[in-house]
Amino acid sequence: MIIRRIVLNNFRNYGRLDIEVGPSVNVIYGNNAQGKTNIIEAISVGSSVMSHRTSKDKEMIKFGEQEYIIDIYCHDEVYDSDMELKVSYMTERSTYNDKKIPRRQLIQDGMIIPKLSQYMGVCNTVIFAPEDLSIVKGAPTSRRKYLNLLICKVSPSYYDMLGRTRRIIDQKNACIKTFKGRWDSSRENELEYWDFSLAELSADLIMERFRYCGLIDRKASSHHSVISDGKEQLKVEYSTITGVEGVIRGILDTDDMFDQFVDGTLSEAILTRIKKSLTDYMLSKLRSERVTDVERGIYANGVHRDDLDISLNGLSMRQFSSQGQQRSAALALKLAELEIISERTNSAPILLLDDVFSELDEGRRISLLSGMNLAQIFITCTDRKFVENELSGFITNDSGIRFYRVDSGEVFYE
Numbered sequence: 283m284i285i286r287r288i289v290l291n292n293f294r295n296y297g298r299l300d301i302e303v304g305p306s307v308n309v310i311y312g313n314n315a316q317g318k319t320n321i322i323e324a325i326s327v328g329s330s331v332m333s334h335r336t337s338k339d340k341e342m343i344k345f346g347e348q349e350y351i352i353d354i355y356c357h358d359e360v361y362d363s364d365m366e367l368k369v370s371y372m373t374e375r376s377t378y379n380d381k382k383i384p385r386r387q388l389i390q391d392g393m394i395i396p397k398l399s400q401y402m403g404v405c406n407t408v409i410f411a412p413e414d415l416s417i418v419k420g421a422p423t424s425r426r427k428y429l430n431l432l433i434c435k436v437s438p439s440y441y442d443m444l445g446r447t448r449r450i451i452d453q454k455n456a457c458i459k460t461f462k463g464r465w466d467s468s469r470e471n472e473l474e475y476w477d478f479s480l481a482e483l484s485a486d487l488i489m490e491r492f493r494y495c496g497l498i499d500r501k502a503s504s505h506h507s508v509i510s511d512g513k514e515q516l517k518v519e520y521s522t523i524t525g526v527e528g529v530i531r532g533i534l535d536t537d538d539m540f541d542q543f544v545d546g547t548l549s550e551a552i553l554t555r556i557k558k559s560l561t562d563y564m565l566s567k568l569r570s571e572r573v574t575d576v577e578r579g580i581y582a583n584g585v586h587r588d589d590l591d592i593s594l595n596g597l598s599m600r601q602f603s604s605q606g607q608q609r610s611a612a613l614a615l616k617l618a619e620l621e622i623i624s625e626r627t628n629s630a631p632i633l634l635l636d637d638v639f640s641e642l643d644e645g646r647r648i649s650l651l652s653g654m655n656l657a658q659i660f661i662t663c664t665d666r667k668f669v670e671n672e673l674s675g676f677i678t679n680d681s682g683i684r685f686y687r688v689d690s691g692e693v694f695y696e
C-alpha cells in the first residue's frame with residue numbers, strides 16, 4: 283500500500299492542506315515548529331488512528347476549531363485498486379446539557395466503519411520518532427502502547443479484545459468502589475460475575491502478548507546485535523501477573539514448543555490447553571485477591587498493568603542504560619516492529635521517520651536505512667542537504683525522492 287494524496291482540515295497548525303506525495307521517498311523539511319511532525323502524525327492517525335504524541339484527540343484539532351479531518355488516498359499495488367481512508371474527530375455540544383461530546387468517525391471509501399478493529403491494518407505505517415526512547419526508559423504505559431499498537435496492526439481482533447478487557451476492568455472497579463473499602467462476603471457473587479469474564483479475557487490477552495513478546499525479543503535482539511557490533515545482548519521479556527509464565531512454560535516445556543508458540547504453528551489442542559490452564563489460574567488469582575482489592579478500593583494486579591522487561595547484558599535498561607544504549611535499543615525495537623508487520627501482513631508498511639537523522643549517529647542511521655529501499659518513506663528534517671547526503675547511498679533512483687518545504691502550516695513542492 284502506498285499513499286498518493288493527503289488532505290487535512292483543521293489538523294494541528296493546518297487549516298487546509300492538500301498534497302500529492304511520491305511513491306518512494308518524501309522528504310518534509312523546514313525550520314522548527316513549522317508543521318513537519320504534524321504531517322507525520324496526521325499520516326499515522328489517518329492510517330492507524332492513534333497518535334504517537336498524544337492520547338487526546340482534542341489536542342490535534344486546530345486551535346479554535348471544532349473538528350479535524352484527515353483524508354488519505356491510497357493505492358494498493360497488489361490489487362491495483364485505490365482507496366480513501368478518512369478519520370475525523372469532533373467535539374460537539376450536546377443540546378441536552380451543553381457538554382462537549384467527542385465523536386470520532388472512521389470512513390473507508392465513503393462507508394462508515396463502526397469498529398476501529400476493522401479500520402486498523404488496512405494501511406499500515408511504522409513511525410520512528412524521538413518519542414521512541416520512552417519505550418526503553420519511560421513508564422510502563424509507553425511499553426504497553428508499543429506492544430498493543432504492534433499487535434493491533436497485525437491482528438485487528440486484538441483491539442476488540444483489549445477494549446472488552448478494559449470495559450470489564452472498569453466495571454469491576456466500579457463494583458469494588460460500592461464496597462466502600464469494607465469486605466462483605468454476602469456480596470461476593472457480584473465480583474464473581476466480573477471475574478469469570480475477566481479471567482477468560484485476560485487469558486486471551488496474555489497468550490497474544492506472550493507470543494508477540496517472544497517475537498519481539500527474537501527480532502529486536504538480532505537487530506541490536508548488528509547495531510552494537512555484537513558487543514551487547516538485548517533481551518525483551520513479557521512481565522505480567524506473577525505465576526502466569528510458570529503456567530505457560532509448564533505446558534510448553536521444550537524450547538521447540540515455545541518456538542512453535544511464537545511462530546503461531548502450535549496445534550489448536552495445545553493452545554486450548556494453555557487457554558484453559560490460564561483461565562483457571564487467573565480465576566483462582568482473582569478470587570484470592572478479592573478481599574485485598576476491596577480494601578484497597580481498586581483491582582490492582584491485572585493485565586492492565588502488564589509491562590516489558592528490557593535488559594542489556596542482564597541489566598535492566600530502565601535503570602542502568604546510557605542514552606546511546608537507549609537509542610540503540612529503541613531502534614532495535616522499532617525495527618522488530620517493522621519486520622513483524624511486514625512478515626505478518628506480507629507487505630511493507632509505510633515508514634514515517636520523524637527527525638531520526640538528528641537523533642542517531644552514522645552507524646545507527648545505516649542500520650535504519652538498510653533494507654528500506656522498497657517501502658514508501660516520509661522523512662522530516664530541518665536540513666534538506668543532510669538527508670540528501672545520507673540517502674544517496676541507499677536510494678538508487680534519485681528521481682524517486684520528492685522534497686516538500688514546510689513553512690508556518692503551508693507546504694511548498696520544491
Ligand SMILES: Nc1ncnc2c1ncn2[C@@H]1O[C@H](COP(=O)(O)OP(=O)(O)OP(=O)(O)O)[C@@H](O)[C@H]1O
Pocket residue numbers: 293294295296312313314315316317318319320321341342343344345637662664688
Ligand atoms: N492543535 C493545534 N492547533 C494549532 N497549532 C498547533 C496545534 N498543535 C500544535 N500546533 C502548532 O504546531 C507547531 C508544531 O508543529 P510540528 O510539531 O509539526 O513542528 P516541526 O516542524 O516538526 O518542528 P521541529 O523541527 O521543532 O520538530 C507549533 O507551532 C505548535 O504550536
Ligand SMILES: [Mg+2]
Pocket residue numbers: 318319320636637662
Ligand atoms: Mg518535529
